[in-house]
Structure formats: C-alpha cells, structure tokens
Amino acid sequence: MEIVCSRMKESNPKVAREICDLLGEQYYVPLLRDDDLCLLPQVGNPWSPNFDSPTSPVTKDQLLMTYHSPVSPASPISPSFKVRGFAGPMSPTQAEVFHRLWKSNVTSSPTRHSKDRIASLRLTDQEKGLERVGRELAAERGITWKEYWDFLGEFTNLSTDDGLAKLESFLKEKYKQFMLERGALDASDLANRLGVEHKLHEDTNETNHEIQG
Structure with a gap:
C-alpha cells in the first residue's frame, strides 16, 4: 500500500x-x-x-x-x-x-x-x-x-438498469402466460358455445321432424 x-x-x-x-x-x-x-x-x-x-x-x-x-x-x-x-x-x-x-x-x-x-x-x-x-x-x-x-x-x-431489465422480463413472461391462459379459455368457451349451438340445432331438427311426421 x-x-x-x-x-x-x-x-x-x-x-x-x-x-x-x-x-x-x-x-x-x-x-x-x-x-x-x-x-x-x-x-x-x-x-x-x-x-x-x-x-x-x-x-x-x-x-x-x-x-x-x-x-x-x-x-x-x-x-x-x-x-x-x-x-x-x-x-x-x-x-x-x-x-x-x-x-x-x-x-x-x-x-x-x-x-x-x-x-x-x-x-x-x-x-x-x-x-x-x-x-x-x-x-x-x-x-x-x-x-x-x-x-x-x-x-x-x-432502480438500476439490471434490476429494471429483470422486472421487465418478469412482466413479459407473466403477460405471455396470461395471454396463453386467456387464449385457452377463449378456445374452451368457443368450443362450449359451438357444442351448445350444435345441440340446439339437433333438437330443433328433431322437433321439426316430429311436427312434420
């Protein structure tokens, strides 16, 4: 020294x-x-x-x-x-x-x-x-x-660039996960709705067939 x-x-x-x-x-x-x-x-x-x-x-x-x-x-x-x-x-x-x-x-x-x-x-x-x-x-x-x-x-x-980068990466990952889950929910909801509409369509056809018969 x-x-x-x-x-x-x-x-x-x-x-x-x-x-x-x-x-x-x-x-x-x-x-x-x-x-x-x-x-x-x-x-x-x-x-x-x-x-x-x-x-x-x-x-x-x-x-x-x-x-x-x-x-x-x-x-x-x-x-x-x-x-x-x-x-x-x-x-x-x-x-x-x-x-x-x-x-x-x-x-x-x-x-x-x-x-x-x-x-x-x-x-x-x-x-x-x-x-x-x-x-x-x-x-x-x-x-x-x-x-x-x-x-x-x-x-x-x-409060540092490194810390903010980690926070941004975390938020991006969370947003990505949220969008994937939302997409899965939307797809499931759409499938359920299509299933209900298909069932209603079948019921309507059966009813019309019975009336005509």
Missing part, C-alpha cells in the same frame, strides 16, 4: 486513502428478517466475504443462508433470520459508518413534526420499511444496494 500515489507530483492523502480502501478488504452490511414475523428485523454487523479474514465470521454463501435466533439455536421451531437486503461492497470504515447510520435510523423514533424522511420510512412501510431506509442511505452515499424480491426469487436493485 506504500506505493499508492507514490508517483504523483503532489501527494493527495484523500485519494490515496480511497484507493487503499478499494484495494483492501471489502465489507457488506446486511438486513436480516424472520420469514415467520416472530422477531423484528435487524441490521446485521458489517461482514466480509473474505474467508481468511479474522474479522469475518461467515462467508458470503453462508451469510445468504438461514440464521437461527440466538434465543434457541438448536430448536427446530426456533425463529430464523434470512438476509433480505445488503449494502456493499465498501471499505471497513465505510461499512462501520453505514452500519451506524442505518442502526440509528432504525432505532430512532421520529416525531409527528420530524422532517427526517429516511427515519420515518420504516413506519410508513412496515413490510419493506427497513429496506427502503437502507436503499435511501446507499443511494445517498453512492454504495451498491440489493434486496430480495420474492416474485423474482433473487437479489437485485429495481
């Missing part, structure tokens, strides 16, 4: 620090939710996917798996947490700051006259409130954000 910016004519400590952060260990700050809604959602501690890091208790794959509540980790009916959103990657310093800001917004209690929009998001949207707080904070600080969407079955940011 000593060679960072060493060839610059004028040293810039800020630039050097930012480059070192990018080259150093990358951290994420997750949001954990209980699918059964037995426990309140939590902002997880900063973590690194670097398996060899002494400061990282879990890997990225392990983080995306289910976490059991520390109240009763061995119980099969114990409430469990799953990652439902995360911000990062970022430097350890950025992760600590982000974690503190997110936690403070989660634990703060905005008054009726509060002008802090972010702090009140969790109250106006109980299902995705904490995700919205994290999303807003990440956007303000230029940090990548992703959250889990059940209808897509994956993590993405719907």
Whole structure:
C-alpha cells in the first residue's frame, strides 16, 4: 500500500486513502428478517466475504443462508433470520459508518413534526420499511444496494438498469402466460358455445321432424 500515489507530483492523502480502501478488504452490511414475523428485523454487523479474514465470521454463501435466533439455536421451531437486503461492497470504515447510520435510523423514533424522511420510512412501510431506509442511505452515499424480491426469487436493485431489465422480463413472461391462459379459455368457451349451438340445432331438427311426421 506504500506505493499508492507514490508517483504523483503532489501527494493527495484523500485519494490515496480511497484507493487503499478499494484495494483492501471489502465489507457488506446486511438486513436480516424472520420469514415467520416472530422477531423484528435487524441490521446485521458489517461482514466480509473474505474467508481468511479474522474479522469475518461467515462467508458470503453462508451469510445468504438461514440464521437461527440466538434465543434457541438448536430448536427446530426456533425463529430464523434470512438476509433480505445488503449494502456493499465498501471499505471497513465505510461499512462501520453505514452500519451506524442505518442502526440509528432504525432505532430512532421520529416525531409527528420530524422532517427526517429516511427515519420515518420504516413506519410508513412496515413490510419493506427497513429496506427502503437502507436503499435511501446507499443511494445517498453512492454504495451498491440489493434486496430480495420474492416474485423474482433473487437479489437485485429495481432502480438500476439490471434490476429494471429483470422486472421487465418478469412482466413479459407473466403477460405471455396470461395471454396463453386467456387464449385457452377463449378456445374452451368457443368450443362450449359451438357444442351448445350444435345441440340446439339437433333438437330443433328433431322437433321439426316430429311436427312434420
């Protein structure tokens, strides 16, 4: 790290620090939710996917798996947490700051006259409130954000081009499925109507034949 910016004519400590952060260990700050809604959602501690890091208790794959509540980790009916959103990657310093800001917004209690929009998001949207707080904070600080969407079955940011492309693909597939089902229903309805008309036509012919006979 000593060679960072060493060839610059004028040293810039800020630039050097930012480059070192990018080259150093990358951290994420997750949001954990209980699918059964037995426990309140939590902002997880900063973590690194670097398996060899002494400061990282879990890997990225392990983080995306289910976490059991520390109240009763061995119980099969114990409430469990799953990652439902995360911000990062970022430097350890950025992760600590982000974690503190997110936690403070989660634990703060905005008054009726509060002008802090972010702090009140969790109250106006109980299902995705904490995700919205994290999303807003990440956007303000230029940090990548992703959250889990059940209808897509994956993590993405719907405000990015990639996220919008996935949403568009999902909607196209749903529309295609809807049109196919509608076409099948229309065909079935048409067949039923033709069957009824054919039966009426046969009944009419039989009636006319009886009258003529």
